[in-house]
Amino acid sequence: MILTTPFCLTARPPIGQQNVAVNATVNNYAKAAFEEISGGGAWTQNGNNYALTYNVGPGGGSATFDLGIVNAVTGPSDLLSGSFATSASGVFSLSGLGSLSGLAAGQADTQPVVNFTSGAAGTYRETLTLNATGSNASGYVGVLAPETLTITVNVGQNYALTTRADTITGGAGNNLITATAGTLNAKDVIDGGVGGFNVLALNGAGSYNLALPQTLVDISKITAKEGQAAYKPANGSVDIASTRQTIYLRDGLNAALDVASDTAVNTQDPNAAGITIYGANNSATINLGSGNDTVYLGSSAETVNGGVGSNSYHVTATTIGATINGISGEDSLYISGGGSMVMGRNITGIENVYLQNPAAGVVQPDYTFVANATKGLIINGSAYNDTITAGDVSQTINGAAGNDRIIVNAITAGALVHGGSGTNTLEITGGGVAVMNSSDTSLQYIQLDAATDLTLSNQxxxxxxxxxxxxxxxxxxxxxxxxxxxxxxxxxxxxxxxxxxxxxxxxxxxxxxxxxxxxxxxxxxxxxxxxxxxxxxxxxxxxxxxxxxxxxxxxxxxxxxxxxxxxxxxxxxxxxxxxxxxxxxxxxxxxxxxxxxxxxxxxxxxxxxxxxxxxxx
Structure with missing residues (x-):
C-alpha cells in the first residue's frame, strides 16, 4: 500500500443534505532488511540478497557476527513479522533466529547471532533466509519477497618456502607463508592470494632479499624479529653466534613490515639486539621493535615507526622525504651522497644528524642541509664544504672539517655552533635582533643580509x-x-x-x-x-x-x-x-x-x- 498524507473526501450533496468529511491514513508496505551490528567483514547488498565475506586463518579460526532485522521504511507502515530458514552448516552455530513479529517502521530485532569455528583451511558458507510478512490493523496480511543473507568465511592456509623453486598460490582467507634464510629464490613464484590478509613471515637469522623471487604479490604484511649481534671476546670464553636478520625490501611491494622485539637477555652486551632493513621503491610502513635497529630508506614514500631502542635511519637527498617517527631512544639520522635537502616535519624523534663522507675515491657534491625545528637536535657536518641551516635555537651544529656556512636567523642565532677545522661563516638572514651563543667556536666570518641588531659571542x-x-x-x-x-x-x-x-x-x-x-x-x-x-x-x-x-x-x-x-x-x-x-x-x-x-x-x-x-x- 502506498503512503500518502491524511486526506479528506467531500461529496457534493443533493439539496437538503449535508457534507461528510472522511480522514484516512495509508501505510507503507513493510520492508525487511538484514544489517550487521558487529563482527566485521565485507558487506554487500543486491536487492533482496545480502552477502557477508570474512577471512580468517591461517589453518583455522573463529568469528562472531551480531545481526539485526529491521523494518526499513519511514513513516506509518505495516508491521513486519517473519521466520528464518537456514542451511545449518556444521561449522556455524546459530542463535536468536526464532520468529519475529510486530516490528513497526524503523524498529529492529537484534537477537540473531552467528558463530563460526573451524580448524581447517577452506571456504565455508551459511545462508539465512527470512520469510517475512506485513500486516496492519485492518486485517491486511501480505507476503513479502524473501530476504537472503549468505555468510562466507574463508580460512587461509600455512605455506612454507623451501630452497627449491617454489610456486605458491594462496587460497581464499588469510594465508601465512613462512620463509627461512636461503628460501627466497629467483625462481620462486609467490602469490599470497586475492582478498585475504596474507603474511610473509621471515623466521630465523640470516639475510632475506625480497627482491629475488620472480613473483611476490598479494602480501599484506611481513613479519621479522630482532636478533643478537655476534659476540666474540678476546679471551674466547664466550662466543655468541649472530641471530640477527638483514632484510632487503622489494620495489612495488607495499606490505607493512612488523619487527618483533628480541626478549633474550644478553649479559655480555645488553644493547646487542637489532635488525638491519634496506628499503625499496615502495610505500611500505616499517614498525620496529625495542632493539637498536638500522634502516636504509629506499623511497620518500616509505614510513618508519621506531621503537624504544636507539635506531639509525639512513637517507639521501631523494629519500629524506620519507616519514620517520623516532618515537623514543637515542635515534640518529645519517645522510649520504651530498646535495641539497630539507629535513621536514615528516621526520620526528631524532636526536642526531650526521652528514656523511663518501667512501674512499668517491666524489660527491657538498651538502646543503636545512634542519627542521626539532629541539635539542645535534647536527654533525662532513669533511666537505657544508651549508647547514639551523631550525631551532636549542640545536647544536658541529661543522667538522671543510669551509662551512652556517645559516641562522634572529630566532635561531643562539644555536650553539662549533665551526670545525675549516674557514667557517655564520650567515644571519632576515634581520632583526640576533644574539649569538657565547660558547660558539671556530667561526671566522659573520655575514648579515639585512639590517640586524647583533650581539656577538666572545670568540x-x-x-x-x-x-x-x-x-x-x-x-x-x-x-x-x-x-x-x-x-x-x-x-x-x-x-x-x-x-x-x-x-x-x-x-x-x-x-x-x-x-x-x-x-x-x-x-x-x-x-x-x-x-x-x-x-x-x-x-x-x-x-x-x-x-x-x-x-x-x-x-x-x-x-x-x-x-x-x-x-x-x-x-x-x-x-x-x-x-x-x-x-x-x-x-x-x-x-x-x-x-x-x-x-x-x-x-x-x-x-x-x-x-x-x-x-x-
Missing amino acids: NSMTIEGSGGNDAFNIGTGSDTFVGGNGNEDYVFGSRFGQDVINNVASSGSGMAHGQIDFLSGITDQNLWFRQTGNDLEIDHLGTTQKITVSNWFGGNNSAQVQRFNAGGLALDSQVSQLVAAMASYAASNASFNPATAHTMPTNTALQATIAASWHH
Missing part, C-alpha cells in the same frame, strides 16, 4: 660583515674585525672588549658607509685615548690592552670614517682630529706614558681643556 678573530641596512653590533670580548655595509652602522662596546678593527666601508668598496661607536656605562671621555697610527684611528681603553682601530680613518675616504663617538653621556664628532693632536702632543712630551698602563687620564691642563672642548652634550 676571537672573527670578521663580521654588515648588511646594506643599518646594523648594530653589540661587541663581545673577542678581538674581531668589522666590515660595515652601506648603512649607518652602530658599534656598541661594553667595559670589556678585545682588540677590534672597524673597516667602515662596504665589502664591495662602493656606497657611502656611516657609523658611530657607542661606549656603554663604565666608560667615559676620561677612559679613552685617541691616536693616529698610519692612516688608522686607534682608541685605547686606558689601563687595559683593549683597543679599537678604525681602518683608514685618516686616509681621505670619508666613507671610511666613523662620524660619532658616544661615551658617558657625551658625544665626540667633528673634533676628533683636534683631540688626536692634543693627545699626541702630550705623549710626545711624556715618553713614559703608555695608555695600556695608565689607569686614569692625565690631569695636564691643556689636554683636559681639549678633551672638554671636543666632547659635548
Whole structure:
C-alpha cells in the first residue's frame, strides 16, 4: 500500500443534505532488511540478497557476527513479522533466529547471532533466509519477497618456502607463508592470494632479499624479529653466534613490515639486539621493535615507526622525504651522497644528524642541509664544504672539517655552533635582533643580509660583515674585525672588549658607509685615548690592552670614517682630529706614558681643556 498524507473526501450533496468529511491514513508496505551490528567483514547488498565475506586463518579460526532485522521504511507502515530458514552448516552455530513479529517502521530485532569455528583451511558458507510478512490493523496480511543473507568465511592456509623453486598460490582467507634464510629464490613464484590478509613471515637469522623471487604479490604484511649481534671476546670464553636478520625490501611491494622485539637477555652486551632493513621503491610502513635497529630508506614514500631502542635511519637527498617517527631512544639520522635537502616535519624523534663522507675515491657534491625545528637536535657536518641551516635555537651544529656556512636567523642565532677545522661563516638572514651563543667556536666570518641588531659571542678573530641596512653590533670580548655595509652602522662596546678593527666601508668598496661607536656605562671621555697610527684611528681603553682601530680613518675616504663617538653621556664628532693632536702632543712630551698602563687620564691642563672642548652634550 502506498503512503500518502491524511486526506479528506467531500461529496457534493443533493439539496437538503449535508457534507461528510472522511480522514484516512495509508501505510507503507513493510520492508525487511538484514544489517550487521558487529563482527566485521565485507558487506554487500543486491536487492533482496545480502552477502557477508570474512577471512580468517591461517589453518583455522573463529568469528562472531551480531545481526539485526529491521523494518526499513519511514513513516506509518505495516508491521513486519517473519521466520528464518537456514542451511545449518556444521561449522556455524546459530542463535536468536526464532520468529519475529510486530516490528513497526524503523524498529529492529537484534537477537540473531552467528558463530563460526573451524580448524581447517577452506571456504565455508551459511545462508539465512527470512520469510517475512506485513500486516496492519485492518486485517491486511501480505507476503513479502524473501530476504537472503549468505555468510562466507574463508580460512587461509600455512605455506612454507623451501630452497627449491617454489610456486605458491594462496587460497581464499588469510594465508601465512613462512620463509627461512636461503628460501627466497629467483625462481620462486609467490602469490599470497586475492582478498585475504596474507603474511610473509621471515623466521630465523640470516639475510632475506625480497627482491629475488620472480613473483611476490598479494602480501599484506611481513613479519621479522630482532636478533643478537655476534659476540666474540678476546679471551674466547664466550662466543655468541649472530641471530640477527638483514632484510632487503622489494620495489612495488607495499606490505607493512612488523619487527618483533628480541626478549633474550644478553649479559655480555645488553644493547646487542637489532635488525638491519634496506628499503625499496615502495610505500611500505616499517614498525620496529625495542632493539637498536638500522634502516636504509629506499623511497620518500616509505614510513618508519621506531621503537624504544636507539635506531639509525639512513637517507639521501631523494629519500629524506620519507616519514620517520623516532618515537623514543637515542635515534640518529645519517645522510649520504651530498646535495641539497630539507629535513621536514615528516621526520620526528631524532636526536642526531650526521652528514656523511663518501667512501674512499668517491666524489660527491657538498651538502646543503636545512634542519627542521626539532629541539635539542645535534647536527654533525662532513669533511666537505657544508651549508647547514639551523631550525631551532636549542640545536647544536658541529661543522667538522671543510669551509662551512652556517645559516641562522634572529630566532635561531643562539644555536650553539662549533665551526670545525675549516674557514667557517655564520650567515644571519632576515634581520632583526640576533644574539649569538657565547660558547660558539671556530667561526671566522659573520655575514648579515639585512639590517640586524647583533650581539656577538666572545670568540676571537672573527670578521663580521654588515648588511646594506643599518646594523648594530653589540661587541663581545673577542678581538674581531668589522666590515660595515652601506648603512649607518652602530658599534656598541661594553667595559670589556678585545682588540677590534672597524673597516667602515662596504665589502664591495662602493656606497657611502656611516657609523658611530657607542661606549656603554663604565666608560667615559676620561677612559679613552685617541691616536693616529698610519692612516688608522686607534682608541685605547686606558689601563687595559683593549683597543679599537678604525681602518683608514685618516686616509681621505670619508666613507671610511666613523662620524660619532658616544661615551658617558657625551658625544665626540667633528673634533676628533683636534683631540688626536692634543693627545699626541702630550705623549710626545711624556715618553713614559703608555695608555695600556695608565689607569686614569692625565690631569695636564691643556689636554683636559681639549678633551672638554671636543666632547659635548
